[in-house]
Amino acid sequence: MVPHLITALNVPINELEQRILDSMPAIERWFRLEWMEHTPPFYSSVDVRNAGFKLAPVATNLFPGGWNNLTPEMLPLAVQAAMAAIEKICPEARNLLVVPENHPRNSFYLSSLLQLKRIFHQAGLNVRFGSLNPEIKEPTTLSLPTGETITIEPLIRSDRRLGLKDFDPCTILLNNDLSTGIPGMLEDLEEQYLLPPRHASWSVRRKSRHFKAYEEVSKRFGKLLGIDPWLINPMYAQCDEVNFADGSGMECLTSNVEAMLAKVKRKYKEYGINEKPFVIVKADNGSHGMGIMTVRDVRDLPELIEKTRARMAASDDLNNVTDVIIQEGVLTNERVNEAVAEPVVYMMDRYVVGGFYRVNAERGVDENLNAPGSSFVPLAFADNGRLPQAGEKPGSSSPNRFYMYGVIGRLAMLAASYELEATDPDAEVYD
Template sequence: MVPHLVTALNGPINELEARVLESMPAIERWFRLEWMEHTPPFYTSVDIRNAGFKLAPVETNLFPGGWNNLTEDMLPLAVQAAMAAIEKICPEAKNLLLIPGQDTRNSFYMTNVARLRRIFMLAGLNVRLGTLDPAITESVSIDLPDGDQITVEPLVRTERRLGLKNFDPCTILLNNELSAGIPGMLEDLHEQYLLPPLHAGGSVRRKANHFQSYEEVAKKFAKLLGMDPWLINPMYASCGDVDVGEGASLEAVKAGADALLGKIRRKYKEYGINEKPFVVVKADSGASGLGSMTVRDAKELDALDRRRRDLSALAGSGPQVCRMLVQEGVPTYERMNDAVAEPVVYMMDRYVVGGFYRIHADRGVDENLNAPGARFVPLAFAQSHHLPRPGVKPGASAPNRFYMYGVVARLAMLAASYELEATDPDAEVYD
């Protein structure tokens, strides 16, 4: 199912689509060479916004849930990608320990876990589920809405390894973002592969690091195609630490928002875009519950100031500090049944395996759609991503548009690879 595109997608996006399709051999070779030098994250999902004049990633998730939102048609490609990923990491792999998030009562999320378990079982692995929840001290069976059933077991930690009772895995896959911090149980494992690595966890990972890496990737890719990297790159400003109870410390966020809005206005003028720009203010890590705020004028941040003071008072623990990020707002002009939509692309290893449209009838083109009330319409990238149609009029072919999504998503995945390499605490540093 393809949503109705409100805009005709004229101008830069159509020009970019034509250039990408013309450059397919060079693009795919470029990706191959990059993956010779860098290791892709084990799995990734990327939220993409299509503004008609710009196509850019706005979030890159290294612990993607929502696998149950993908169509069954994606399973063969996902299984093949899982096989490729496991063969690179642990060719003799037999047992895989999958650690989900602790919200085992969320049947929607656990259906996602069941889909992941199925993918890796079809890839030839024995898969069992272990939980970090200390309240679970014995095996618990969970019935799912689709009639499936999964069993979650308490983890067993020895001095050197992590597993389950009578189950010793060589590979441990986290589907838990670890936003609340890194449990000691996951540290100092011996000869076991932990995926993704601990420094990808939400409590330590910084969005600013990711978008800095993405900016580097976008510039390389833009040079390859002879284009303006801004067409695929959301500008951003890191505001550093902000005290939730200190109004003066919010001035750095206001200054960052004001400067970034000025840069966007200049770009809009350059491309003849007659829209009012906006930025999105959000926590720089995944650990904060403050969400995000759409801002068209830095003065609007006074409302955020009041909100943060209220949250600090509710917490009752005095000043709280978190890092803040201001990101260029990219509107989405894709719609399905009059509801605003955005594509989300899923990848395993370096392969695009599927995706869906996130749809929200109560949100605007400039708002975050990843919110309660969102719906999901699956897209099968297995054929459309790999079979674009060069020569077809830009904007007229769904496979071409999906290929574009896949290219931008892979750029974000490559940026995540750069990011994880740069932030690896165990990496050797050479003078």
């Protein structure tokens, strides 16, 4: 079944889709040349919002979970991509050590880990799981509702290597975003490959830095296609030294929200868009429980801040957020069974390997869908396996629409590679 997308007849997205399909050879060559100069993240997922008049990424995850939401038909693509990625890094690899989140008790997350294990096992690797959690002192087997089990083991650190008992890996794959900091156990692993690198963690990353890189990518891509980069790029601003506990830094937040709403309003007027602009305010490092705020009017900000302050105080996150990003809000006009939805694109190495729709019937078109009440619908198209067709009417073909989502996902992935290069502590220039 093909999920029904109510954006299928919206003209601006169809024009963008047509431009992308007509430019497919140039686009693929452009990506190929970029990957000759830049190293893609080992794996990533990108949340995409399709407003009908604009298509843009709103979040890029370099430690993606949710692999269990990929359909069986997508797994061969993932296996091929895993083979290509491992061959580039450690061709002789036999063993892969996966480091999961510290408290992997959620059954959906455990299913995601097992899916990763299946992918890399079929790519020719022995896969085991080692935890950074000091409470894991012996192999611990966890059961899933499906009847499957997964064993998490304590990590063992030697002089220059990290492994498990009787298990010495060539490569260590982090599926833990290290938002609370980088443990010493992961330092100085000179004889092993750590993927993604330590500076990809949320203790180092900033969303504003990522979207700065994405802005550069979108300008270059817009020039290639001859389009306004705004059609694929969410504008943003950033405030540091914000303190929700004592109220300091609120002037910066208020002025930037007001300025961003004005910028979006001007763009809507330019394109004849009859929608109310809004912005999203969230923690810049993405690692804390700060409530994401949807702001439609700057006069609503004091009340929203007070509500956010109450939520953060209740979750002990009050003093953890000091930097925020103010991002242009992108509507999602997609629906699955009448519920608001957004596509999530999954990639490994430089390849798109699949994706799904995040669906949340309890949220509106201008709200964050990655919240309680969300569910997932695989991107299982009725004509699965077909390549995009340049001659088809825009909006009529699922492969065409998914190809367009994959292009946006890869643009965000390329921005992440720029971002990681700029923040590499071992590079000559540290940004």
